[in-house]
Amino acid sequence: MLSKITVSPGPHISEPHSTRSIMGDVIIALVPAMFAAIIYFRIRAFVLIGVCVGTCVASEWLCNLIRKKPNSLDDLSAVVTGIILAFSVPPALPWWAAVIGSAFAVIIGKMVFGGLGANIFNPAMVGRAFLTASFGMLMTTWTVPVTLDTTMPEIAATGRGAITQATPLAWSKQAIKKKVDTKVVAAQLDASLIGQIGGCLGETSSIALLIGALYLVLKRTINVNIPLAVLGSAFVVAAMCHLINPNAYIPPWLHLTTGGMLIGAFFIATDPVTMPLSTRGMWLFGTGVGALIMLIRIVGEYPEGVMYAILIMNAVTPLIDRFCKLTPAGGVPNA
Amino acid sequence: MAKKDNVRAGQVVGDVDAFVSAPVHSPVSGTVKDIALRSHPVLGRTMAVIIDTDPADATEKSPCAGQFGADFDHSAYSVEQICEAVRQAGIVGMGGAGFPTRVKIEPNPRLPKRTLIINGCECEPFITCDYRIMLEWTYQIIAGVKLACKASGCSRVVIGIEDNKPAAIETMCKALEACRGCEHIEVAPVQTKYPQGGERQLINSLLKRTVPTGGIPPMIGICVLNVATCAAIAEAVVTGAPLTHRVVTVTGEAISKPGNYYVPVGMQVADLIDHAGGLTETAAKVILGGPMMGLAIADLSTPITKTSGAVTVLTKEAIYKAKYEKRQTPCIRCGRCLDVCPENLNPTKIAHAVKNNLLDVAADYYMSACIECGCCSYVCPANIELTGYIKTGKLLVARAKQKVPE
Amino acid sequence: MVLANIVQLWQDAWPAGLTMLALGTGFAVVLLIASIKLKVTVDPKIEQVHQALPGVDCGACGFAGCAAYAKAVSADPELLGKCAPGGAETAGKIAQILNIQISSSGGLVRPIVHCRAHTDDKQFYAEYDGIMTCTAANAQPNVQACNFGCLGYGDCIRVCKFDALHIIDGLATVDYEKCTGCGACAKACPRNLIEMVGFAQENMMTVACRNRENPKTTRQMCRVGCIGCKMCEKQSDIFKIEDNLARLDYERYQPSEQAETAMSKCPTGVIVYRGKSAPTPRKSAQKPVAAKE
Helix, strand or coil, rough: HHHHCEEEECCCCCCCCHHHHHHHHHHHHHHHHHHHHHHHCCCCHHHHHHHHHHHHHHHHHHHHHHHHCCCHHHCCCCHHHHHHHHHHCCCCCCCHHHHHHHHHHCCCHHHHHHCCCCCEEEEHHHHHHHHHHCCCHHHHEEEEECCCCCCCCCCCCCCCCCHHHCCCCHHHHHHCCCCCCCCHHHHHHHHHEEEEECCCCCCCCCHHHHHHHHHHHHCCCCHHHHHHHHHHHHHHHHHHHHHHHHHHCCCHHHHHHHHCCHHHHHHHCCCCCCCCHHHHHHHHHHHHHHHHHHHHHCCCCCCCHHHHHHHHHHHHHHHHHHHHHCCCCCCCCCC | CCCCEECCCCCCECCCHHHHHHHCCCCCCCCCCEEEEEEECEEEEEEEEEEEEECCCCCCCCHHHHHCCCCCCHHCHHHHHHHHHHHHHHHHCCCCCCEEHHHHHHHCCCCCCCEEEEEECCCCCCHHHHHHHHHHCCCHEEEEEEEHHHEEEECEEEEECCCCCCCHHHHHHHHHCCCCCCCCCCEEEEEECCCCCCCCHHHHHHHHCCCCCCCCCCHCCEEEEEEEHHHHHHHHHHHCCCCCCEEEEEECEEECCCEEEEEEECCCCCHHHHHHHCCCCEEEEEEEEECCCEEEECCCCCCCCCCCCEEEEEEHHHCCCCCHHCCCCCCCCCHHHHHHCCCCCCCHHHHHHHCCCCHHHHCCHHHCCCCCHHHHCCCCCCCCCCCHHHHHHHHHHHHHHCCCCC | HHHHHHHHHHHHHHHHHHHHHHHHHHHHHHHHHHHHHHHCCCCCHHHHHHHCCCCCCCCCCCCCCCHHHHHHHCHHHHHHHCCCCHHHHHHHHHHHHHHHCCCCCCCCEEEEECCCCCCCHHHCCCCCCCCCHHHHCCCCCCCCCHHHHHHHHHHHEEEECCCCCCEEEEEECCCCCCCCCCCHHHHHHHCCCCCEEEEECCEEEEEECCCCCCHHHHHHHECCCCCCCCCHHCCCCCCCEEECEEEHHHHHHCCHHHHHHHHHHCCCCEEEECCCCCCCCCCCCCCHHHHCC
């Protein structure tokens, strides 16, 4: 019996979670938004999510095969990348573009750096940035949810007939030049809460995303500092603009519920690999993301800024980590 | 000491003149069988005196808590008397570190002590030995506290007890009310949170003061003693009996009769486990100490030492239920280890620096300030043995400093 | 027409060209001044010495790499001969460059691992389940029954820059063909099992054990442990028993009849040859250690 005992340095017990369980939690948290996407965009949602997840998983498997590394698919990170990428592309994106984007996300965004944990940028956002740069037209064509009867003529866009529609943010961009119509604002807010609105596949329904986010926060899977910082700083910037000129700038709550703000704050900016380690760093990071989103949305040429804001702050993360070096509880020795 | 010598219970069998040291006494009467290398939980193999128990003199020592009551008067003993009795009895810190108590409580003009903290927090989950003695040896502990307070010259005593032990807090408070001259002693409940029993953490929770990194409590005028140590002080000063027995928690899923046992120091772990009903079939790890900082022992003939508060026997399930296929996955930089570190360090950075043999980087992130509590390894989802790497790093630094013997 | 174009081009381009010329001249002047004012004189000899060194940056000399050693040895010829990988040849080259005389160097210094226990020879009480390095495992008392012998987790292998050490069935084994005697392994071994020995012969005899337990315990722990039986001491005076362990005086070692006899009489076969052409050690007469009940 004694030969069966083992020895190792302490601690001898550990908390029952793993990278796999964390990623699993994120997938569970994305399920409500997935439901919303399927309700609003039907078969397109199925195809896109399936294609993105499939390509991400296949790319990671292939990379490991070529690099002769042990299989790392069981940490489920490729699945998360696939789902988030699918959620952040327009529903009308052709399947081949999704394949290219997913492959780029995993291969260039993650595997060339050495796999999970070594990547500098969030892989899904790398994939999306690549798609935006390569297929600008496809990435800005927004399909109207099938459940929506076009009750908002103001925002019905031109160009692609009845099936496309400008996103609320694109409309808000025009509003800067024209004038904010409060009625439209109210309609938009209602629509964006449940998701009856044009936009990226998984970003439309705020309520579905918030349910998932609540699950992650309650399970302590994500650190709540980052979403708070992102939403807080974005709100402050948006509120200031709105106060200065309510006719040109849409109200802050509409900024928070539209576009990629919620999915960005709760699911993408909280990607552990690309966020700072320390609490102070997280606040700095989150504030930066929120402020950059608003900067791009209000001043920049793009209607939507979540992707670039997160990528820029990802790049700054090592700097933040260095800047926010922790001091030991007992103070710096000999100083 | 030589082979075939007769020893009496309480006789000194080992002593050195070094300042930071304490003598060792035989807990039993018998004859010296051998003086040879034996397993030790920390030192590996060390010289030991092996004593064959004399069957004729089988009187077993029993706890002396009955001798102490609310009427104990510490004024009968002088500071020198107390210090000398503590030194003679070979008392060391019984919480785990084993620092000679005499050195701790002796008045030191350079570092005068003002506050005495009595550590009534269990150092680790699973362990209950301090809790039991607080309930059963209450007056003996209070007597020890008074003596230690007098010897160290402290004006204030705080007994920190975790808030998941309301019975101990109540018993202690009642006993203090019954005692005379206890106005300067207070009981303070603290949050139940590992590693609350660490002296740096306890000082912080009780007094909101921090011990400087790399420093020791006397530097800020504080002396920390474990409740078991206090009981031993009282026993040594009043009855003159040396520290030869201690209370050990035998616990874990793989033990048939878990409980707290009063055992002689030097008893083999295997014998103690047998006494506690033996190991069950599922036993996978025998740990001297608790599950977080305890030392897993390979050789069950390793003896119980003065500092062993517990023997924890874990099953394979208890060890691995958490560990995802036992496999280490890459760090995902989630920052959980930073959140839990009681010393506010960056465990992942230090561990990875050590792994890549960058000891200067590790030192730059204050590796030496780590108290090795194991919280970072406990929470790590990637199953990285952060504490293990940090310990290794400290060993490498220590080794780089010493010269290779030619 | 063509001419008109060229003229047009010239008229458009001359301000740009002139600006470039002016800028270029300006920078050239700045660089010229800088190269004169901020000139760092490098002793060409240091560069030559650096070229002569093996360039493996092993650190055996005690300096941070070959460049640092080249600088140091150029300043202080006393440091000559510190380069273990380069050996006498490199020392000769450096002496030539620095134009100094070198004293004749002694025999080669090579590591000897003082353990010969493979996995089958050792007794284990428990399975080690921690970080797979010797330093980490050594902090775990009784990780293998013998607290003196080779752990086989390869800390020495990882520091060897010459691929001259390998773990063969749980025992660090030196490849003397590749070894340069830099001594990194001796510094790395947490149990101080590796000793740098002056090899007067191509093969050195050694007592491949460091176990100081009493004989009975040693027998229980390891099939090839030294039990301090004094058999070797009786045969040859180069052996000496201290603390239940035979030690060989390497300084006085010469191949001899007595030493051979001592080796063949050793009951546990712990006296072995180590070196480039060392014969395979004979099997121990001892039975394999039984698993502890």
